[in-house]
Amino acid sequence: MRTSGLPVLDKLINDFSKLPGIGYKTAQRLALFILKSDPDYVSELADALLSVKENTRLCAQCFNISEHELCSVCADRRRDGGLLCVVEDVVDVMAIEDSHEFRGLYHVLGGVISPLSGTMPDDLHLKELAERVQANGVREVLLAINPSTEGEATMIYISRMLKDSNVRITRIASGVPLGSHLEFLDTATIGRAIQTRRDL
Amino acid sequence: MRTSGLPVLDKLINDFSKLPGIGYKTAQRLALFILKSDPDYVSELADALLSVKENTRLCAQCFNISEHELCSVCADRRRDGGLLCVVEDVVDVMAIEDSHEFRGLYHVLGGVISPLSGTMPDDLHLKELAERVQANGVREVLLAINPSTEGEATMIYISRMLKDSNVRITRIASGVPLGSHLEFLDTATIGRAIQTRRDL
Numbered sequence: 199m200r201t202s203g204l205p206v207l208d209k210l211i212n213d214f215s216k217l218p219g220i221g222y223k224t225a226q227r228l229a230l231f232i233l234k235s236d237p238d239y240v241s242e243l244a245d246a247l248l249s250v251k252e253n254t255r256l257c258a259q260c261f262n263i264s265e266h267e268l269c270s271v272c273a274d275r276r277r278d279g280g281l282l283c284v285v286e287d288v289v290d291v292m293a294i295e296d297s298h299e300f301r302g303l304y305h306v307l308g309g310v311i312s313p314l315s316g317t318m319p320d321d322l323h324l325k326e327l328a329e330r331v332q333a334n335g336v337r338e339v340l341l342a343i344n345p346s347t348e349g350e351a352t353m354i355y356i357s358r359m360l361k362d363s364n365v366r367i368t369r370i371a372s373g374v375p376l377g378s379h380l381e382f383l384d385t386a387t388i389g390r391a392i393q394t395r396r397d398l
Numbered sequence: 399m400r401t402s403g404l405p406v407l408d409k410l411i412n413d414f415s416k417l418p419g420i421g422y423k424t425a426q427r428l429a430l431f432i433l434k435s436d437p438d439y440v441s442e443l444a445d446a447l448l449s450v451k452e453n454t455r456l457c458a459q460c461f462n463i464s465e466h467e468l469c470s471v472c473a474d475r476r477r478d479g480g481l482l483c484v485v486e487d488v489v490d491v492m493a494i495e496d497s498h499e500f501r502g503l504y505h506v507l508g509g510v511i512s513p514l515s516g517t518m519p520d521d522l523h524l525k526e527l528a529e530r531v532q533a534n535g536v537r538e539v540l541l542a543i544n545p546s547t548e549g550e551a552t553m554i555y556i557s558r559m560l561k562d563s564n565v566r567i568t569r570i571a572s573g574v575p576l577g578s579h580l581e582f583l584d585t586a587t588i589g590r591a592i593q594t595r596r597d598l
Contacts, residue, residue, distance in 0.1 A: 203470040203495065204454065204463055204464070204465055204470070205465070206449050206453045206454060206465060207450055207454065207463065209446045209449070210447065210449070213439070213443045216439065217431060218428070219424065219427065220428075224419065226489070226492070227418060227419065227489075228417050228418070228420075229450065230488065230489055231417060231418050232447060232451070233450055233451075233454060233488075237451050239413070239416065240447050240448065240451050241448060241451075242413060243413045243414075244447045244448050246406075246410040246413045247432060247443060247444045247447075248440065248441060248444050249406050249409070250406055250407055250410045250429065250432055250433055250440075251432070251433075251437050251440050251441075253406045254404065254406060254407065254433060263404055263407065263433060264404070265404055265405070271403070288433075292403070292426075295403065
């Protein structure tokens with residue numbers, strides 16, 4: 199492994215290379231960029247890192263990340279509290295918010311049921327989901343869980359858990375992404391798109 | 399542009415995306431990793447960032463980065479002070495050190511002569527190179543500058559600058575990299591490798 203001969207730089211390269219998708223070469227390039235960049239930018243980046251850890255927590259209602267007791271979605275009174283969108287992770291909330299197609303509230307599970315990697319139903323915010331559905335006037339639970347094997351299993355688990363609660367349970371459509379080509383798509387997606395075809 | 403809805407996270411994403419080769423999507427992934435990672439790691443990374451800016455400077459002799467007045471290479475008495483390797487940048491020192499083939503000292507120019515991007519000879523550590531060659535018992539100056547157009551011009555400039563100094567001036571070989579295939583190499587490299595062929 200190449201070393202810079204400078205302990206202080208090696209330390210930064212080592213810390214950078216712990217970030218996801220950052221190998222040693224990239225970490226070295228980033229560290230040398232830091233070495234040459236404006237001190238104001240570097241102290242800003244250091245502050246931003248610490249600030250994210252210090253000033254964020256999980257929303258008390260939906261487990262989205264938040265700077266306050268309730269996240270910005272839950273705190274927004276214009277949102278439809280009767281429609282709950284269940285997602286795996288905070289990043290999924292961001293992706294859906296960016297589509298501007300959803301005006302309800304979220305419920306972040308914190309993962310999917312995966313016995314192989316040791317994630318059991320009790321490790322997720324499933325109990326809280328059941329409580330929210332019972333307590334509030336929820337009309338519909340929209341499952342926006344990624345359609346992996348574990349995701350499918352989790353959706354089945356949730357639909358069974360909520361089957362007596364008298365709410366409508368839906369899931370987002372699986373199919374051909376807009377702008378993609380059938381020839382490049384996997385057979386499972388094409389098969390699903392054919393099975394779930396709609397009338398025009 | 400997608401936003402997280404959290405000013406503190408958006409700030410970190412924005413700061414990360416100023417790093418070279420880090421786009422918005424990667425910056426978002428890194429920021430979410432920070433959000434979920436061990437607080438000790440995050441404060442370590444923040445400290446390492448600040449420490450690199452605070453505790454490094456340029457070596458007074460060769461302009462390599464250093465934690466002290468002299469860098470670890472210049473301070474090493476076992477190195478051959480009669481052999482100077484001229485490189486563009488600190489990263490080149492690291493690359494050459496990693497090869498364990500060079501036991502002399504370095505001289506970091508800080509770039510190459512490039513009138514188009516506004517780098518003139520006075521912007522580089524060329525005067526200091528001439529002074530080092532005159533003052534010390536330098537036998538050989540090895541030019542290890544990247545063989546770009548500007549690099550070639552800089553090597554010609556240096557060889558003219560030092561032509562009366564009675565030192566041997568050499569340059570690292572250009573040619574086919576070990577492990578590569580002729581069929582994938584550019585024609586200029588193949589042409590150079592043929593021109594500079596050696597007797598076996």
